[in-house]
Amino acid sequence: MTFFQGLPGQQLVSGTLDLPRSPQKLPSTSEAESEASSEDLVPSLEAGVAPDREEEKASKKKKKKPKGLANMFSIFTKGKKKKGQVGSAEPEGEPEPRPGLDGPLPTVEELKAALERGRLEAARPLLVLERELQAAAAGGAGEEELVRRQSKVEALYALLRDQALGVLRRPLEVAPERLRQALAVVAEQEREDRQAAAGPETSALAATRPRRWLQLWRRGVAEAAEERMGRRPASGAEGRSEAESVFLHMGRTMKEDLEVVVERLKPLFPPEFGVVATYAQSYHEHFAAQLAAMAQFELCERDTYMLLLWVQNLYPNDIINSPKLAGELQDVGLGSLLPPKQIRLLVATFLSNEAANVKELMARALELESQHWAQDVAPQRLDGHCHSELAIDILQIISQAQAKAESISPDLGAQIKQVLLVELAALLRSYQRTFDEFLERCKKLRNYRANVIANINNCLSFRTSMEQKWQVPQDPLSLLLGPLSELKRHGFDTLLQSLFADLKPLFKKFTQTYWATPEETLEKIIATVGGRLPEFSELQDCFREELMETVHLHLVKEYIIRLSKRCLVLRTAEQQQQLARHILANADVIQHFCTQNGSAATWLHSALPTLAEIIRLQDPSAIKIEVATYATCYPDFSKGHLSAILAIKGNLSTSEARSIRSILDVNTEVQEPSRSLFSLIKVN
Numbered sequence: 001m002t003f004f005q006g007l008p009g010q011q012l013v014s015g016t017l018d019l020p021r022s023p024q025k026l027p028s029t030s031e032a033e034s035e036a037s038s039e040d041l042v043p044s045l046e047a048g049v050a051p052d053r054e055e056e057k058a059s060k061k062k063k064k065k066p067k068g069l070a071n072m073f074s075i076f077t078k079g080k081k082k083k084g085q086v087g088s089a090e091p092e093g094e095p096e097p098r099p100g101l102d103g104p105l106p107t108v109e110e111l112k113a114a115l116e117r118g119r120l121e122a123a124r125p126l127l128v129l130e131r132e133l134q135a136a137a138a139g140g141a142g143e144e145e146l147v148r149r150q151s152k153v154e155a156l157y158a159l160l161r162d163q164a165l166g167v168l169r170r171p172l173e174v175a176p177e178r179l180r181q182a183l184a185v186v187a188e189q190e191r192e193d194r195q196a197a198a199g200p201e202t203s204a205l206a207a208t209r210p211r212r213w214l215q216l217w218r219r220g221v222a223e224a225a226e227e228r229m230g231r232r233p234a235s236g237a238e239g240r241s242e243a244e245s246v247f248l249h250m251g252r253t254m255k256e257d258l259e260v261v262v263e264r265l266k267p268l269f270p271p272e273f274g275v276v277a278t279y280a281q282s283y284h285e286h287f288a289a290q291l292a293a294m295a296q297f298e299l300c301e302r303d304t305y306m307l308l309l310w311v312q313n314l315y316p317n318d319i320i321n322s323p324k325l326a327g328e329l330q331d332v333g334l335g336s337l338l339p340p341k342q343i344r345l346l347v348a349t350f351l352s353n354e355a356a357n358v359k360e361l362m363a364r365a366l367e368l369e370s371q372h373w374a375q376d377v378a379p380q381r382l383d384g385h386c387h388s389e390l391a392i393d394i395l396q397i398i399s400q401a402q403a404k405a406e407s408i409s410p411d412l413g414a415q416i417k418q419v420l421l422v423e424l425a426a427l428l429r430s431y432q433r434t435f436d437e438f439l440e441r442c443k444k445l446r447n448y449r450a451n452v453i454a455n456i457n458n459c460l461s462f463r464t465s466m467e468q469k470w471q472v473p474q475d476p477l478s479l480l481l482g483p484l485s486e487l488k489r490h491g492f493d494t495l496l497q498s499l500f501a502d503l504k505p506l507f508k509k510f511t512q513t514y515w516a517t518p519e520e521t522l523e524k525i526i527a528t529v530g531g532r533l534p535e536f537s538e539l540q541d542c543f544r545e546e547l548m549e550t551v552h553l554h555l556v557k558e559y560i561i562r563l564s565k566r567c568l569v570l571r572t573a574e575q576q577q578q579l580a581r582h583i584l585a586n587a588d589v590i591q592h593f594c595t596q597n598g599s600a601a602t603w604l605h606s607a608l609p610t611l612a613e614i615i616r617l618q619d620p621s622a623i624k625i626e627v628a629t630y631a632t633c634y635p636d637f638s639k640g641h642l643s644a645i646l647a648i649k650g651n652l653s654t655s656e657a658r659s660i661r662s663i664l665d666v667n668t669e670v671q672e673p674s675r676s677l678f679s680l681i682k683v684n
Helices: 029-034 051-063 067-076 106-118 118-137 144-168 176-198 211-230 241-263 274-295 302-321 338-372 390-408 410-441 448-469 473-510 518-536 540-563 573-596 607-616 621-633 639-646 654-664
Strands: 380-382 386-387
Touching: 051 573, 106 118, 118 144, 118 176, 144 176, 144 211, 144 654, 211 241, 211 274, 241 274, 241 302, 274 338, 302 338, 302 390, 302 448, 338 390, 338 410, 386 448, 386 639, 390 410, 390 448, 410 448, 410 473, 448 473, 448 540, 473 518, 473 540, 518 540, 518 573, 540 573, 540 607, 573 607, 607 621, 621 654, 639 654
Parallel strands: none
Antiparallel strands: 380 386
């Protein structure tokens, strides 16, 4: 499976290591020998010599022995022909005795010959020889004799060590029985080391224990692991860097090799060897050393991501906690590939890199889009709506950065979310400013209105993604949606500007005719609005409804402005009641028309009818109650607005008008209105 693909800054897409399976069962002795040439697993498990070939190699070694070893064994021949001493060599032609404890103790020369041929059973008589030497030292033997005998024993131990550890370096290439022999030899030497440490020192002999063969075996495993992990990987997939290929090779090698150790070596090794832990620690230490060495340098973005991906995802999840290894390694305590401080530095670098990349990519997308507006490029049409790809591009950039962080770890995904929201908020503010510049400078372009509609529609994609997919908390969400709300409002103002300009002279007719024919005037207003509504059909449905609410608000507001002009004074109750009926009829027409065309501004329904009721009522106390209720519904209804309405009632005395206005002195510290109506209306 490909782990790393694409160019720096793009996504790396794997979640699992897909490595070849290791052998599932331990082969028999014959199978192990026949497969030795093709087995290529852990570094310490390769290129061995089968037992039946070791004698041939031993004889070759004997013919061409290194000088140092020859000097060591030269002590075996010193003094052999002294008077009374029996030669240790067997007569030619007689069968060679097998070293063991069944018969007479073999001579030094016999043990040497047996060990050179790889006969590990010589370990027991060699141990007996060592104990005889210790007994001789305790019995007061001469110093020269002790030195000579100890030199021979140590030379034999050197041979035994090389043979036993040589088998353990290639455990899969020898018969299981021979492997058990070598393991038994090392285990026995460990016991002797412990006994020697617990017993009294023999000052007549040079200290030769502890021999620490188990430690030598572990060191050999570490060296072999380093050799295997350090092999140059085969040519990687196209687009994969050299570093990515190297770490992929190390990950695969470690996983495959440890699975083999668990399946084939653990059943043969004694528990005290800790074979799984030893191999795991050796591989882990080499892996960690390679990462630490790389982390010391100034890393490019791609390498920073790669290191974090291995440290926090692939290594712990796909290797350490893989199905075959998790149970074996949970108590080993391998830890992380890098120390916490180094990981924090890498995380900080990664977040900084991603923030810079996201910022640059989003700015580039916005610049390209704004160029299309300025060049009068018509927007796309999708399902009958003007469509822009800007929101899709921006959200894809954000989502890719989020997914990239989550591919490393869920925790890093949570961290980068906050970083990305900051960058997205900055982009949306820039988007609003760029859109405002377009509104101001490009009014004469043929596709001006279509591009305005396309940008308003963009707000839906942004809002839906943040509310649903990103699940942004309310406070950050309001900050993010703020620029979008302004963009939408400015877009609505632009789209409605010419319509509202056409309506202005029609509303003036209310006062110019002194409300003589309000039904006819309103009919012309409604007809004008209805004739222009198809211009907004390419808005998304939700925005077309919002735009209709804006129209609804404008109609109600302009109607109230005409009522507040103080040019109409009605002195009789009948005149006031007639005007109230006109207002109620007009309010019903406005409400029905706007609701039918999608307005959901129910909060405007009582605005005109209540004013009509204030004009109709004659009892000051009843008017006070109505005014108090009205001020509750519309907190921005002020004394100035009330005075303008009361001016219509020409039969109201100054003191009565003052008393009615005083009702607004109660609860003057009301909350700010969530929607504005009267704050949009200026009165004299």
